[in-house]
Amino acid sequence: MRLxxxxxxxxxxxxxxxxxxxxxxxxxxxPDLSQELMKxxxxxxxxxxxxxxxKPFTGSPLAGFSHAHxxxxxxxxxxxxxxxxxxxxxxxxxxxxxxxxxNIPALSRWLNSIPDSALTIINPDVxxxxxxxxxxxxxxxxxxxxxxxxxxxxxSEDAFxxxxxxxxxxxxxxxxxxxxxxxxxxxxxxxFATFGGQEVFKDMIVKGLKDxxxxxxxxxxxx
Numbered sequence: 001m002r003l004x005x006x007x008x009x010x011x012x013x014x015x016x017x018x019x020x021x022x023x024x025x026x027x028x029x030x031p032d033l034s035q036e037l038m039k040x041x042x043x044x045x046x047x048x049x050x051x052x053x054x055k056p057f058t059g060s061p062l063a064g065f066s067h068a069h070x071x072x073x074x075x076x077x078x079x080x081x082x083x084x085x086x087x088x089x090x091x092x093x094x095x096x097x098x099x100x101x102x103n104i105p106a107l108s109r110w111l112n113s114i115p116d117s118a119l120t121i122i123n124p125d126v127x128x129x130x131x132x133x134x135x136x137x138x139x140x141x142x143x144x145x146x147x148x149x150x151x152x153x154x155x156s157e158d159a160f161x162x163x164x165x166x167x168x169x170x171x172x173x174x175x176x177x178x179x180x181x182x183x184x185x186x187x188x189x190x191x192f193a194t195f196g197g198q199e200v201f202k203d204m205i206v207k208g209l210k211d212x213x214x215x216x217x218x219x220x221x222x223x
Contacts, residue, residue, distance in 0.1 A: 010044055010083060010087060012087050012088075013041060013087065013090065015089075015120055015122055017118070017192045018092060020193040021197060023127075024193045024194070026093060032073050037128040040068060040079060050068045051069065055068075060108075062099065065091070077093055078099065079093055080099070087121075091114065092107070120192075143186075144194060147179055147182065147183060147191070151179075154178065160218050167202045
């Protein structure tokens with residue numbers, strides 16, 4: 001019996017902030033992207049390939065990862081992923097030229113440096129719902145402004161514990177709940193994708209602390 005016939009299908013999916021951000025960008029150009037990603041996830045759930053061009057990298061710095069070609073109406077995109085235990089990890093979504101030639105070493109270094117904490121468990125049935133006209137993790141300009149106002153209010157009230165958990169401990173629960181008072185039903189993936197990822201969002205918080213003259217107090221209490 002061959003290996004793929006005895007390995008159980010994955011039980012969950014996870015994405016990087018970079019994948020979420022690129023998905024948000026590319027879904028505007030490729031309306032069929034969500035449908036193809038859903039087909040990809042269904043194939044993985046069933047323990048099979050998405051298509052003929054779904055295979056591991058071999059003999060290159062990208063060995064240990066796999067890639068699948070998504071044939072979209074507006075062009076070709078590549079999903080770079082692998083499986084760790086029962087989880088399919090979606091790392092990157094990019095054009096074909098994004099992993100050719102001189103791009104490969106840098107891509108390999110990034111893929112091999114991603115910590116477990118940088119991945120977010122998702123429900124692909126929700127994130128890649130092809131029937132959802134608003135598909136794609138993205139906040140409106142008004143929601144972005146509300147998020148900024150919420151952060152500035154926390155800073156002005158010296159709510160350093162909530163900010164410290166997010167910035168220094170990567171624990172977001174309290175901050176997300178606070179932000180939902182301003183943007184009800186806020187999706188965590190949408191938040192990070194809109195602002196360019198967790199690290200960029202953290203940098204924005206630190207900048208806010210600096211702008212308000214609170215950075216020294218924050219570091220004194222939570223550094």
